[in-house]
Amino acid sequence: MSSGSRELDDSGVEEGPREELEEDDEPKVCQVCGDTATGYHFNAMTCEGCKGFFRRAMKGTPNFRCAFQNKCIITKSNRRQCQSCRLRKCLSIGMLKELIMSDEAVEKRRILIRRKRMAEEPTVLTQEQEAIIQELLMAQAKTFDMTFSDFSQFRPLDRDAEYNKEASVSHQLSAEAERREERDVIENTIRQGSSFASVLQTEEAENSKQRKIKFTSLPHITDLSTYMIQNVISYAKLIKTFRALTIEDQISLLKGSAFEIVQMRFNMLFNEKTGIWECGSLKYCMNDAQRAGFQRHLLDPLMKFHYTLRRLHLHEEEYVLMQAISLFSPDRPGVTQHKVIDELQEIFALTLKTYISVKRSGPEKQLLFPKIMACLTEMRTMNEEHTKQVLQIQDIQPEISPLILEIVSRQC
Structure with missing residues (x-):
């Protein structure tokens, strides 16, 4: 692995307090494997690879075993070969499980980062x-x-x-009153002895009068x-x-x-x-x-x-x-x-x-x-x-x- 390559954290999001390296600072080395450090991760100066390894190991119940005598020297080139000694080295330099963010906290932080990036990027029509x-x-x-x-x-x-503004509404609102009036006219005509034809003529006259109310x-x-x-x-x-x-x-x-x-x-x-x-x-x-x-x-x-x-x-x-x-x-x-x-x-x-x-x-x-x-x-x-x-x-x-x-x- 080249000196510039990194073993990325599976979350892709920084967790826990870290101190960023200034551009003018002297290059720092990972206290676990000696690779180039990117800052303080979980209370220790480490590279991205060892940061991610520690996080993954602590999320579960590590059951690592050393195939040798628990005395492996961890370097950038062999750090994948013995997980047990690599984890022991992480703990010995002061890396703390308590500083690892929960999955929920990681997701919240990822969303915040995404929103911040979107806010910084100018909105454009696709x-x-x-x-x-x-x-x-x-x-x-x-x-x-x-x-x-x-x-x-x-x-x-x-x-x-x-145009009678009231007529346009009264025709709907007083329909029942008009029907009662028509019945009264018919009854009066009958009581006066008029013929049935006269009754019909009277009713038709009333209907004609109503038809004149036009919108x-x-x-x-x-x-x-x-x-x-x-x-x-x-x-x-x-x-x-x-x-x-x-x-x-x-x-x-x-x-x-x-x-x-x-x-x-x-x-x-x-x-x-x-x-x-x-x-x-x-x-x-x-x-x-x-x-x-x-x-x-x-x-x-x-x-x-x-x-x-x-x-x-x-x-x-x-x-x-x-x-x-x-x-x-x-x-x-x-x-x-x-x-x-x-x-x-x-x-x-x-x-x-x-x-x-x-x-x-x-x-x-x-x-x-x-x-x-x-x-x-x-x-x-x-x-x-x-x-x-x-x-x-x-x-x-x-x-x-x-x-x-x-x-x-x-x-x-």
């Missing part, structure tokens, strides 16, 4: 992560025109000034939502890992995430100063959604969500990674490949976290990732309420498109 981001950006560019120039086949937005912006909002969902479907199909899933899981993931991804895309167009969504030449406010039949216990948290997310001032890369995390959610109803999708979601989440670490600066970057994840959690709650309200609106005014109904059918 080639795989860079490729993921580029794929998502390309899919976004092909399926999301922020000018809405290709959104042309839609029914006009009717912002009827006579005036529902046709346009339905067309807009259908257009956005179609683009989300096209977006997902451009992602290689999504196409690799079974058709059944693709459908389940799209049904579960469509509303959330649409909201993330709308957020990129949200003006936090005016509270207006600026979709090219089209402008929308929250009242448009209310005129489509949606109620305040969805719209209020939805508006708060848009302000919260927009104020994070996300990069486009962060938006697309956020969309991918939402899309690849393993707990969506109907999903079967849970493990595969969970691993994919973890890859997107780690890529987002690394991107933030590399591209962001300032103390706020430490909180950006958890804030984004909190927004994703908030959308899950709103997603469920959105489904309920869409089905309520369809019962009152059946103008919801088949695609939207298919998306919300997961909770029917």
Whole structure:
């Protein structure tokens, strides 16, 4: 064995107090075998080989026997030949078993060393992560025109000034009262001796009156939502890992995430100063959604969500990674490949976290990732309420498109 080689400790981690040799010091020799010493190990100046030997010997119950007279002279070249005399030499120079760290302590120290090295090394996006981001950006560019120039086949937005905000809610909340009123009308008509035909005519008149209570912006909002969902479907199909899933899981993931991804895309167009969504030449406010039949216990948290997310001032890369995390959610109803999708979601989440670490600066970057994840959690709650309200609106005014109904059918 050359003078520069070492017999490594099986832990690979320094144990017990040791005094490092300074570069200017005279070379020290191992007090056990005479090889070059690397410092104090377990209370004695030794080389790495004798340090590791002592540790391994003391971890068990040594039962070494000398083949000669227990008087072997231990040197660098023969130190492996007689374990008994080598251990006796270790003990004679003062090496102490009590200074050997337990396996648990070794593992803890190894973890600390690894973390320290990682902290010292600059975080960088891997080639795989860079490729993921580029794929998502390309899919976004092909399926999301922020000018809405290709959104042309839609029914006009009717912002009827006579729209009765109370009517959109009262139809659902007072249905039972209306039915009682209809029964009273019928009973009064019968008591007055009118014919059965008159009764039917009266009932039809009441029904006609109710049909006049319309969600005036529902046709346009339905067309807009259908257009956005179609683009989300096209977006997902451009992602290689999504196409690799079974058709059944693709459908389940799209049904579960469509509303959330649409909201993330709308957020990129949200003006936090005016509270207006600026979709090219089209402008929308929250009242448009209310005129489509949606109620305040969805719209209020939805508006708060848009302000919260927009104020994070996300990069486009962060938006697309956020969309991918939402899309690849393993707990969506109907999903079967849970493990595969969970691993994919973890890859997107780690890529987002690394991107933030590399591209962001300032103390706020430490909180950006958890804030984004909190927004994703908030959308899950709103997603469920959105489904309920869409089905309520369809019962009152059946103008919801088949695609939207298919998306919300997961909770029917």
